[in-house]
Amino acid sequence: MHAYRTHTCADLRATDVGSSVKLSGWIHRKRDHGGVLFIDLRDHYGLTQVVAAAGSDALKLLDSLRAESVVTITGDVVAREGGAVNAKLATGDIEVIARQVEVQSSAAELPMPVAGEQDYPEEIRLKYRYLDLRRERLHANILLRSKVIASIRRRMIDQGFTEFQTPILTASSPEGARDYLVPSRVHPGKFYALPQAPQMFKQLLMVAGFDRYFQIAPCFRDEDARADRSPGEFYQLDFEMSFVTQDDVFAAIEPVLSGVFAEFAGERSVTPAGEYPRIAYKDAILKYGSDKPDLRNPILIHDVGDHFAGSGFGLFAGMVDKGMKVRALAAPGTAEKSRKFFDDMNEWARGEGFAGLGYATRKGGEWGGPIAKNHGSEGMDRIAEAMGLGPDDGIFFAAGKEADAAKLAGLARTRVAEQLDLIEKGAFRFCWIVDFPMFEYNDDQKKIDFSHNPFSMPQGGMEALEGKDPLDILAWQYDIVCNGVELSSGAIRNHRPDIMYKAFEIAGYTREEVDTNFPGMIGAFKYGAPPHGGSAPGIDRIVMLLADEPNIREVIVFPMNQKAEDLLMNAPAEVTSKQLKELSIRIVADGAPKP
Numbered sequence: 001m002h003a004y005r006t007h008t009c010a011d012l013r014a015t016d017v018g019s020s021v022k023l024s025g026w027i028h029r030k031r032d033h034g035g036v037l038f039i040d041l042r043d044h045y046g047l048t049q050v051v052a053a054a055g056s057d058a059l060k061l062l063d064s065l066r067a068e069s070v071v072t073i074t075g076d077v078v079a080r081e082g083g084a085v086n087a088k089l090a091t092g093d094i095e096v097i098a099r100q101v102e103v104q105s106s107a108a109e110l111p112m113p114v115a116g117e118q119d120y121p122e123e124i125r126l127k128y129r130y131l132d133l134r135r136e137r138l139h140a141n142i143l144l145r146s147k148v149i150a151s152i153r154r155r156m157i158d159q160g161f162t163e164f165q166t167p168i169l170t171a172s173s174p175e176g177a178r179d180y181l182v183p184s185r186v187h188p189g190k191f192y193a194l195p196q197a198p199q200m201f202k203q204l205l206m207v208a209g210f211d212r213y214f215q216i217a218p219c220f221r222d223e224d225a226r227a228d229r230s231p232g233e234f235y236q237l238d239f240e241m242s243f244v245t246q247d248d249v250f251a252a253i254e255p256v257l258s259g260v261f262a263e264f265a266g267e268r269s270v271t272p273a274g275e276y277p278r279i280a281y282k283d284a285i286l287k288y289g290s291d292k293p294d295l296r297n298p299i300l301i302h303d304v305g306d307h308f309a310g311s312g313f314g315l316f317a318g319m320v321d322k323g324m325k326v327r328a329l330a331a332p333g334t335a336e337k338s339r340k341f342f343d344d345m346n347e348w349a350r351g352e353g354f355a356g357l358g359y360a361t362r363k364g365g366e367w368g369g370p371i372a373k374n375h376g377s378e379g380m381d382r383i384a385e386a387m388g389l390g391p392d393d394g395i396f397f398a399a400g401k402e403a404d405a406a407k408l409a410g411l412a413r414t415r416v417a418e419q420l421d422l423i424e425k426g427a428f429r430f431c432w433i434v435d436f437p438m439f440e441y442n443d444d445q446k447k448i449d450f451s452h453n454p455f456s457m458p459q460g461g462m463e464a465l466e467g468k469d470p471l472d473i474l475a476w477q478y479d480i481v482c483n484g485v486e487l488s489s490g491a492i493r494n495h496r497p498d499i500m501y502k503a504f505e506i507a508g509y510t511r512e513e514v515d516t517n518f519p520g521m522i523g524a525f526k527y528g529a530p531p532h533g534g535s536a537p538g539i540d541r542i543v544m545l546l547a548d549e550p551n552i553r554e555v556i557v558f559p560m561n562q563k564a565e566d567l568l569m570n571a572p573a574e575v576t577s578k579q580l581k582e583l584s585i586r587i588v589a590d591g592a593p594k595p
Helices: 057-063 122-127 136-158 199-207 246-264 281-288 314-321 339-351 370-375 377-387 402-419 461-467 497-506 511-517 519-525 539-546 577-582
Strands: 020-033 036-042 047-052 070-079 094-105 181-183 191-193 212-221 232-242 278-280 301-303 325-331 358-363 366-368 394-400 430-434 439-442 447-450 477-482 485-492 532-535
Touching: 020 047, 020 057, 020 094, 036 057, 036 070, 047 057, 057 070, 057 094, 136 212, 136 232, 136 246, 136 539, 199 212, 199 232, 199 519, 199 532, 232 246, 232 539, 246 430, 246 477, 246 485, 246 532, 246 539, 278 281, 281 301, 281 402, 281 430, 301 402, 314 325, 314 370, 314 394, 325 377, 325 402, 339 358, 339 394, 339 402, 358 370, 358 377, 366 370, 370 377, 377 394, 394 402, 461 497, 485 539, 497 511, 497 519, 511 519
Parallel strands: 047 094, 278 430
Antiparallel strands: 020 036, 020 070, 036 047, 070 094, 181 191, 212 232, 232 532, 301 325, 325 394, 358 366, 358 394, 430 477, 439 447, 477 485, 485 532
């Protein structure tokens, strides 16, 4: 018999009754029933109930151990009596009568329980992450992550992609988020940077003649944490393709994403490959108030400013005269809602930092509220008709500068749908956001800036850069969005040096600055580069959606906290003077060198 186990804690069935077995695992729970001790023994695979008979040596030893102690139990498989069968447990038809117990490791008093799913403070969970990972939900999430990655890798290979690994130590880039810098010992005063993404390397692979690249790539960005973004590091499905149009990229990745989601979605429905809606950026901002629209939400936003121009409602009329926007969204079926529902929405908007959220109520076609009173029933009827509203649908209004009105309307769209329980359940709804603007105006610096990705090909190429207003130029850029979560950004790349120099010139960069900041890529493009494009869906966000977790921390094995601290390994941490000296580094505190 094996030293530790003949079976896992998920293996035994009714067909094993009468067998002598050996199991190893953690003591999950203990229950004393009239001198008979029941143990739930847990390993990576599952649970098995072990019984220690009254007066047995096994009972005395097991009773003395705390939960989470590791034991090896030798015993006999017996059938559970009818009333004791546990249909929810894979091994629920049997139990093991313990004959011999060997303690592999006894557990100290636990800082947090493993059995059960009680919520515990983040500090405790992350400091004792190895205990947290033993808990059923989190353990299952991490296994799901592994399976998702394996599925993605298989599907990418089936699509003709080849996996490559790109460098971790690279050069800092002036574009994008803040870099994590790594000092060089052999080059004093110089630093590597951890890659924010393999962007330049994957493009260089295309220049090198490889056709379809992919990688489950680690990326490092010194950014603040959010519910859908882990501080420090994350993983993405990075891919790039040569001699492709935007349509080719979409056709390659949609089957991968839809296939992975369908594989792990259970009963939830998934947008099929080839049926992802394509929404222009400007339409997304108008209709959804966001470039990350949740298509499970049926509410659409409408621009109704023209209805108020010169109208009796002076507040909106004055705003429209000043070039501001008035956006409206339906409050479907709210005829029976009290005035408090609408007032609460207004207070919510103020709590979000806005001046407020206007509204008009409607019941049986009759309008109510100050806006309707001032604008008049006929005017309100015209707005309702334009919005396609029914006789019992109210309206919310967001007004202000275009960006502010769009943002408030987008947030209100989500809030109203949640309050009225309108969001489609059990579904993953994908879409593409396309036609992003190439440039935007930077109010702080009073200059034209890149709006999304400086290495994207402008629609219209050199002709557009030379002949159009920069703020009217669109780029071959696109985002993948699922259920309101941005999974990735991508683009057809600017592979021509002349077009790249011109695009950067518009954004205020000289030719010399481009050569200095991006020497590897711009230099390579001068030796023949194919048209190419790609994207990089986030692995963590994909798993977060599939696991139905609200926080990305719950699908990462060893995440940092909100302050980008690793509480388990105590990082970041101070280093010794010897280490600093080897790196030619001196720490400066409060403006003075630290001794």
